[in-house]
Amino acid sequence: MRYLPFLVASLVLLSSGAVNAQGADECANAQPIVLSAPGTVTVQIDNTTATTDPAIPAGGATCPGTALGTTESDVWFSWTAPSTGLLDLSTCVNAGLLDTDIILYDASAGCTGLIEIACNGDGVDATGAACVNFGSNLVGAGVFGGVTYFIRVGGWDAASVGTTDMDVTFSLGTIAPANLVCAYDIPTDTATLTWENLDQYDTLNYYLNGTLTGQFDGTAGAATDILTGFPPGLTTVCLEAEIGGVVSTQVCCTVFLPEPCPATVVDTMSPYETVAPLVGCVACQAGGLHADNSYLRSFDLVNGYGISDEITIECVTTSAESNPAAAIGTQPIRVRLIIDVNGGGPQNFSYLAGTNVGQTPDPGNTSMIMVYEEEFQVPQLNNIPAFNFILGTGVIDPDGLGASSNTLQCMTSYGPSAGLVIEIYSPDGQADGHSWFMNSGAATTQIGDSYIVANACGLTAPSPLSGIGFPDNRYIMDIGYSVAVAGSCGSAGGISNLQCAQNPGDTTWNLTWDDAGGAASWIVEIDGNVEATLPSTDLSFLTLAQPEYQDLDVLITSWTGAGGTGSLINSAGCTLQTAPANNWPAGASIASVGTFTQEIATPYTTTTGIPLDLAICDPGTGLTQINNDIFLRYTATVDGDLLVSTCGPNNTIVTGDTMLAVYTYDAALLDDPTLVVACSDDANVGANPTNNPACNILAAETIFSATSGQEYLIRLGTFNAAGVGTMEYTINDCVPATNITGTADCTNGDVTLNWTPNPNASSQEILRDGVSVATLGAGDTTYADLGVADGTYEYEVVTDCGSGPYSAALTVSVLTYAGQTDLIFAVEGLLSAGDVGLVDSGALLLSALTNAGRDAALVRTSWVDYPCVSDAGVQNVWALTGTVPADYRITAAEGDELALLGEAGKGVYFEGGDHFGFVHAASLFDARDGVDDTTYDTGDGDDTFTAMDGFDSGAGLDMSANQDVSYTQDQADNDWTDQLTVAGADAGVAAAGVIWASDDALVDATGNPLPQYNTGIASETTAGGNTVVQSWEIGGYGGDQSALSLAYAEFLSGGGGGGPVFKRGDTNQDGGFNIADEVFLLAALFSGGAPCDCADSCDQNDDGGVNIADAIYGLAALFSGGPAPSDPGPSVCGEDPTDDGLTCDSYNGC
Structure with a gap:
């Protein structure tokens, strides 16, 4: 046994050495590493000419916090473990000073099924010191004998290219759990x-x-x-x-x-044990993200808790869930102690969320004084009932405002009704990716009110939970304190525990309070006006009706004498934030036929109704709660269809996302879910879509059969609490024609309309763009408008039941086919009332193709409704479906038709912002789009696609000369561009490759590089025309749209187009043609100037070479009447029409 160490050392020695491999550029050709026993080999890394395959996803899941970049210009190695053990990969010594990323994959499933095992970005050595120049050090990755692994080494970003060495060390060891x-x-x-x-x-x-x-x-x-x-x-x-x-x-x-509160704490005010069980978290979630929330709670120390001492606040206990950003581990949370001089809670002072509002005193408001603030670092807390903020253990007064005293004077020294407000909030939560969810307990077990501030939900001032639909919730906050000076304060008596609640169904308020002793009378004031003088035996007051959507301050003072005489003891206040009476079903307003508006504004309008029962009525989206709801009562005057709709053009609700429900009216049961007869979320989806083309995709609309004399309760509201603005709604008992459709004959321009008329109609009329073209009988169901000129028209079928005209409208696009080679089907906006977003890609593509010399035409209808698309003269079909929420979602039949058109020899271009990544509609086109079928609905993307880099697809379309091209989003800051994965084996594709990916120079809000992802794919098909698909709109392309569309068109129709585009003569790539270009060329040729990155642009005479003759040719063109540089010329971007040996590796002038 004593010889074993020597034997192992010998094996290490025998296995050490250098390997001359520099790594393969592609995963499929990974360079093998020979290391068949414990030991170390050193491999050379050279990525100076390597490329980045955008089909390989960025790594980092296994090494958060190591600053892994985007692994650019990567090189690949393969290695098979000789036995089970540990693998180290290190560029830490970093002789070449290359900023590296290293990722280790299990290669069992090949390059298309990579499984990340481990990774490292910026490493540290065995002593904990940082690796030289951001080298990497991946240590102790577990490997199993006989398994092959891929090792990927790349630069941190696109600029990180060069050479270095990597030590590969295998040791016998035990793999960790x-x-x-x-x-x-x-x-x-x-x-x-x-x-x-x-x-x-x-x-x-x-x-x-x-x-x-x-x-x-x-x-x-x-x-x-x-x-x-x-x-x-x-x-x-x-x-x-x-x-x-x-x-x-x-x-x-x-x-x-939780750490226990200090032993010096003598008492608390709302012990956690007394408020359990928890009843949930009240927080703002807006746009699918955790918004910045500020949580507050008021404590009437004197009258509510009987504290007659000067006290020191030592501990604040709460219950919350903390989710710091993954790489951080902790997040900052601040606790504030604020003196409420006037009492009544913090809602009666100005507040700006996320800033320090409690300077001493708050600017412009002397009623709130922040006396203490401390910032704590809180770890991740999941399912933790209690957490103690022990004052003095964090950073006190972090902003240097002088808020550093947690010893409180007697409350009565601040004011006769003064109280304490505790605020807990995250100072930079959403910006840094943190979240902080405060739990709450039942209101019946606690004294005082709780408040929330959340700008994203329209709560810009502290709003009581009772005022936003949560009257039974109080945030968990307990105060542990010690006595600073005993018995020095005493109780002032007078009024305590003032509660202010609006009465459901009207605009009056019920004010209630307790008598803390010593008072003979009360004076009730609203906004400075005396409303009543009451004897001390009265402990409640009902206000008169208050104005809606206004803040009015209540002040109740207590007096030692009758009738408000004698000495003032103390006072208490609150703010009335009055909702409209019809915010409750009991206060439903009487409605009639017509179009009306209702203001939705928080914190006034709240959610009061009972959630829907999906078994009774499913609005089509599975959602049950209608938020910010208002209620109407309507009595039907005729038998027949009744329409209730929020599809009006003057609807300004944020996001436009509304909901509605209709109930049979019952004065006792009101909004009982069993009374629902109709409901709607998104008008044109679900089990009973109205298919009204005038409806925005998120608006609500329903048509139901009403009975004359029956009264109905109508409930209107929004998708979530953030939905504020003006809601326009319509009630109509003369329902316009339904099931209206319109088609245009592509051979002669005839437009045919069909519909189902209202049986109560007395007459019907047809309008085209607001002009009458026909008057029809009450029962007519069809109309033909003959020989209409090319264009897009709004047709209306106008119904009159004797009480006035009501119209149903739709858009019909007319194109009489005349032999065009390129047909553009701009279907974006067809499902969103004509809204195409910020970018009308159809119009821009038509202009681009026409300017490029193509014979193109546009029609705003689906290709399945345009038979002439099959004409032999059509070379390319361009399908533009747009960006959510103004997009058009194709059906399986439409996808099948695209596949059939492609197989028939027509090139197919398809763009769609959500087609690939979200609720994908499977079709035959999937086999020809070049996108990996297994990745549909997995690449929904994000909003970071604002610039792009081009790539050579390897399938005949090369966009690599186009780098750092800007992109104008169709839905600014809300694009959600799908991220695409190239198919390994689409049945109808011979070769496919990436042509566009996000710009590798893009960074996130903190300056860290964003992983590059694919957004465009070109496919050479096995039969018929070629295919190009992308998840962004061609109209937003910031480069030369004519050059781009021409390259696409030639590739789609099988012409082999798609070579680099450039301007001949623009040698310095500034987009112009002048003497500077000739100076640049002469310097490149004779004085060591920068070389021509696009040799074709420097070949001004198009003779296949770059020499002095080109400079002479260009000077003659500029100054002595010589011919202009050859095609594509100096003014228009285009491809090189001459097949020569020159290339255009990079050109940025288009």
Whole structure:
């Protein structure tokens, strides 16, 4: 046995050495590394000429916090583990000073099924020192004997190219367990651990905060165990496996118990134990993201809690869930102590969320004084009932405002009704990716009100939870305090515990309070006007009706004498934020036929109605709650269809997303879900779509059969609490014609309309663009408008039931086919009332193709409704479906037709912002689009696509000369551009490749590079025309749209187009043609100037060479009447018409 160390050392020595491989440019050709025993080999890395394959996804999931970049210009190696052990990969010494990324993959599924095992961006050496020039150091990756692995080495960003060395070290060792999770339960003081044993371990040790504490079962496979007896604070639990005396690296998780409040705390005000169980979190979620929320709670120390001492606040207890940004581990949370001088809570002072509002005093408002602020670093807390902020352990007064005293004077020294407000909030939550969810308990067990501020939900001032639909919730906040000066304050008596609540169904308020003693009378004021003088035996007051959507301040003062005489004892106040009476079903306003508006504004309008029962009525989206709801009562005057709609053009609700429901009216049951007879969320989806082309995709509309004399309760509202603005709604008992359709004959321009008339109609009329073209009988169901000129028209079928005209409209696009080679089907906007977004790609593409010399035409209808698309003269079909929410979602039949057109020899271009990544409609076109079918609905993307880089597809279309091209989003800041994956095996595709990806220079809000992702794919098909698909709109392309569309057109029709585009003569690539170009060329030829990156642009006479003759030719063209540089010329971007040996590697002048 004493010879074993020498034997191992010999093996290491024999396995050491240098390998001359520099890495292959592509995964499929990965360079093998020979390391068949424990030891180290050094491989050379050279990525100076390597490219980045956008089909390979960016890594980083296994190494958060190591600053892994985008792994640009990557090179690939393969290695097969000789036995089970550990693999180290290091460029830490970094002789070439290359900023590297290293990613290790399991290669079992090949290059299309890469499984990331480990990675490292900016590494550290064994001493913890940073690697030289951001080198990488991947240590201790577990590998299994006989398994092949891919090693990917690239630059941190596109500028990170060069050479260096990488040490590859294999050692015999034990692979650590994986997927360790600690789930702690405070009531039982138990932590349930789950993990996976990746091998059969002899021993599995566990450590608590670095101390070996015991062993678990090491049997291979899934495992679980339980630990108890954790101390307060953060405990790190680590597992360490052992086989044959060799231990693995450790894997760890954490258990958190709140630190106890200091022993000096003598009492608290709202102990957690007295407010359990929790009743949920009230927080703002807007746009699918956690908004910045500020949580506040008021404490009437004197009258509510009987505190007659000067006290020091030592501990604030709350219940919350904290989710810091993944790479951070903790997040900042601030606690503020604010004196409410006037009492009544914080809603009566100006507030700007996310700023320091409580300077001493608050500017412009002397009623709120922030006396203390402290910032704490809070770890991730999941399912943790209680957390203690121990004052003095964080950063006190972080903004230097002088808010540093947590010892409170007597409340009465601030004012006779003064109280304390606690505020807890995240100072930079959403911006940094943090979230902080405060839990709440039942209001019946707690004193005082809770408030929230959340700009994203329209709550720009502290709003009581009772005023936004949560009257039974109070945020969990307890105050632990010690006595600074005992018995010095005394109770002022007078009024306490003022509660202000609007009465459901009207605009009056009910004010209630308690008598703390000593008062003989009360004076009630609203906005400075005395409303009543009451004896002390009255402990409530009903106000008169208050104005809607206004803030009015209530002040109730207590007096020692009758009738408001004697001495003032104290006062209490609140702010009335009055909702309209029809915010409740009991206050539903009487409605009639017509179009009306209703203001929706928070915090006034709240959510009061009962959620829908999907078994009774499903609005088509599965949503049950109508937010910010208002109620109407309508009595039907005729039997027949009744329309209720929010599709009006003057609807200004944020996002336009509205909902509605109709109930049979019952004065006792009101909005009982069992009374619902109709409901709608998105008008044109669900089980009963109205198919009204005038409806925005998110508007609500329903038609139901009404009974004359029956009264109905109509409930209108929004998708979420952030939906504020003016709601326009229509009630119509003369329902216009339904099921209206319109088609245009592509051979002669005849337009045919069909519809279902209203049986109560007395007459019908047809309008085209507002002009009458026909008057019809009441029962007519069709009309033909003959020989209409090319264009897009709005047709209306106008119905009159005797009470006035009501119209149903639709858009019909007319194109009489006249032999055009390129047909543009601009269907964007067809499902969104004609809204095409900020970019009308159809019009822009038509202009681009026409300017490029193509014979093109545009029609705003689907290709399945345009038979002439099959004409032999049509070479290319351009399908433009737009961007959500102004997009057009194709059906399976439309996708099948695109495939058939392609197979018939026509090139197909398809663009769609959500077609690939969200609710994909499967069709035959999937086999020809070049997109990996297994990735549909997985690449919904994000809003970062604002610039792009071009690539050579390898299938005949080369966009690589176009770099850093800007992109104008169709839905600014809300584009959600789909991220595409190239298909490995589409049945109808011979070759496919990426032509566009996001710009590798894009960074996130913190300046970190964004992973590059694919957005455009070109496919050479096995039969018929070629295909180009992309997830962005061609009209937003910031380069030369004519050159781009021409390259596409020639490739689609099989012409082999798609070579680089440039301007001949623009040698310096500034987009112009002048003497500077000739100076540039002469310098490149004779004085060591920058070379011609686009040799074709420098070949001004198009003779296939770049020499002095080109400079002479260009000077003659500029100054002595010589011919202009050859096609494409100096003014228009285009391809080189001459087949020569020159290339255009990079050109930025288009």
